[in-house]
Amino acid sequence: xxxxxxxxxxxxxxxxxxxxxxxxRSAKSARSAKSARPARRGPRSxxxxxxxxxxxxxxxxxxxxxxxxxxxxxxxxSEAELVEDxxxxxxxxxxxxxxxxLIDVYMDDGxxxxxxxxxxxRPLKLSTAELFAVSVMAxxxxxxxxANKKGPLASALAKLAPLMPAGAETIKVQLPKTxxxxxxxxxxxxxxxxxxxYFSPASLKRTTRTITPRxxxxxxxxxxxxxxxxxxxxxxxxxVDRIEKxxxxxxxxxxxxxxxxxxxxxxESLQKVTxxxxxxxRWIVESYPYVSRVDNxxxxxxxTMSITSKHWLGRxxxxxxxxxxxxxxxxxxxxxxxxxxNVLSRYKKTA
Numbered sequence: 001x002x003x004x005x006x007x008x009x010x011x012x013x014x015x016x017x018x019x020x021x022x023x024x025r026s027a028k029s030a031r032s033a034k035s036a037r038p039a040r041r042g043p044r045s046x047x048x049x050x051x052x053x054x055x056x057x058x059x060x061x062x063x064x065x066x067x068x069x070x071x072x073x074x075x076x077x078s079e080a081e082l083v084e085d086x087x088x089x090x091x092x093x094x095x096x097x098x099x100x101x102l103i104d105v106y107m108d109d110g111x112x113x114x115x116x117x118x119x120x121x122r123p124l125k126l127s128t129a130e131l132f133a134v135s136v137m138a139x140x141x142x143x144x145x146x147a148n149k150k151g152p153l154a155s156a157l158a159k160l161a162p163l164m165p166a167g168a169e170t171i172k173v174q175l176p177k178t179x180x181x182x183x184x185x186x187x188x189x190x191x192x193x194x195x196x197x198y199f200s201p202a203s204l205k206r207t208t209r210t211i212t213p214r215x216x217x218x219x220x221x222x223x224x225x226x227x228x229x230x231x232x233x234x235x236x237x238x239x240v241d242r243i244e245k246x247x248x249x250x251x252x253x254x255x256x257x258x259x260x261x262x263x264x265x266x267x268e269s270l271q272k273v274t275x276x277x278x279x280x281x282r283w284i285v286e287s288y289p290y291v292s293r294v295d296n297x298x299x300x301x302x303x304t305m306s307i308t309s310k311h312w313l314g315r316x317x318x319x320x321x322x323x324x325x326x327x328x329x330x331x332x333x334x335x336x337x338x339x340x341x342n343v344l345s346r347y348k349k350t351a
Contacts, residue, residue, distance in 0.1 A: 044081070052077075053089050060105065060114040071112050076280075086112060128165055135160050144218070178223045180246045187213040187248070193230075197245035198238060207231065210249060211238070228311060234342065235315055270306035273313060274328040277301045281323025284316070302327065314339035 056075055060066060072082045086105055093102035105114040126134065138157045141147060148154070187194055193212045200207070209231035216225050223240040272291060277284050279299045290305040307313045310332070317324055317336035326332045 049085055049088065053085055056085070057089060057103065057105070057114070060112055064114055066112050068107060068110055068112055082112075083107065131160065131163060132165070135164060178240050180240055180243055181216060181223050183246055183248075184213050184216045184225050184240065188216055193249045195245075195247045195249050196238070196243050199242050199244055201242075206244070211236075216240075228309075233311065235311070270308065272304055272328075273307055273326060273332060274302060274304045276325050276327055277303050277320075278323045281320040284320060284324065310335065318343070 052075065056071070059074070060071065068079050068082060072079045075082070077085070086107065089103050090105055091102065095101070103114075105112065107113070135157065138153055138160070142149060142154060142157070183194075186192075191212065193210055195208065195210050197206055197208050199205075209229060211225070211227035211229055213225050213227045214235075216223065218224070224237050225240055225243075226235065226237050229236040275284070276296075277300060282301070285293065285301055285303060288305055290303050292304045294302040296302065313326075313332065314335050317326070318339045324336075326335060
């Protein structure tokens with residue numbers, strides 16, 4: 001990193017100085033934005049700020065010019081936090097850290113202005129070691145269950161092959177195979193339930209249970225499936241290599257059963273709930289289809305949506321925390337606290 005000198009930038013004009021009234025308005029808007037957001041527990045970590053910039057910079061470079069207040073709302077930051085992050089980004093770049101090699105983002109008269117530096121628009125050049133590492137990682141990724149063998153990654157790997165050093169083409173990557181990963185990935189897409197025989201090293205017991213897979217993922221070299229466990233009535237995570245038997249039951253969840261309808265999410269066979277969604281939980285509005293919505297003056301949204309089960313709604317309320325409450329039906333108003341108590345009792349048993 002190196003300090004970015006504004007004088008070295010070739011610009012048609014210097015940024016205009018803010019007037020006293022403009023400064024007061026900016027300070028007032030920053031205070032109001034800060035007060036409207038939930039209080040943070042301590043300062044943000046460097047990792048949080050950098051990961052946020054990795055999302056923000058492509059966003060602003062595509063638009064080139066956006067109001068500070070608009071961008072702050074987009075990324076759920078106060079204006080003061082956004083300014084701090086952008087100031088940090090303005091001194092980042094690549095060697096030799098000359099002005100043309102730094103990220104070109106600055107603020108002027110309440111606006112965030114960004115340009116793509118020349119160095120970032122040049123074709124990427126890889127060293128032999130980097131080329132080898134990218135090739136090996138691409139081969140590894142293509143062997144993962146569910147990978148598209150003819151997709152963009154495979155095409156890029158084919159273009160890299162002629163550039164590889166002599167002898168490197170003989171290197172082949174082979175990953176240990178785990179049973180049932182492909183079947184579980186397919187079940188996530190179709191909603192099919194499966195009966196499994198699962199071994200638990202903790203209890204040294206085998207149990208037979210029915211699960212509805214929701215997500216299959218890899219962590220530290222092991223595969224896991226997050227699923228609705230119909231034996232316990234809870235959301236559980238199972239290690240795939242401990243599943244000794246997997247049989248599709250040909251039973252589909254309520255949502256999948258009405259898939260043939262023109263609008264399955266709005267089928268009369270699905271139960272409807274009305275939620276009051278606060279600003280901090282607006283991701284619900286953006287992530288799930290809904291039947292109707294009412295925007296309130298305080299920024300909250302009354303959302304009517306279809307649900308597949310009480311269990312599904314309980315997990316959603318638990319994730320949203322204080323950002324959501326149930327308005328209708330009345331019997332679900334205490335569902336969030338009930339779900340939290342069930343999860344807490346589960347951990348007390350294992351403690």
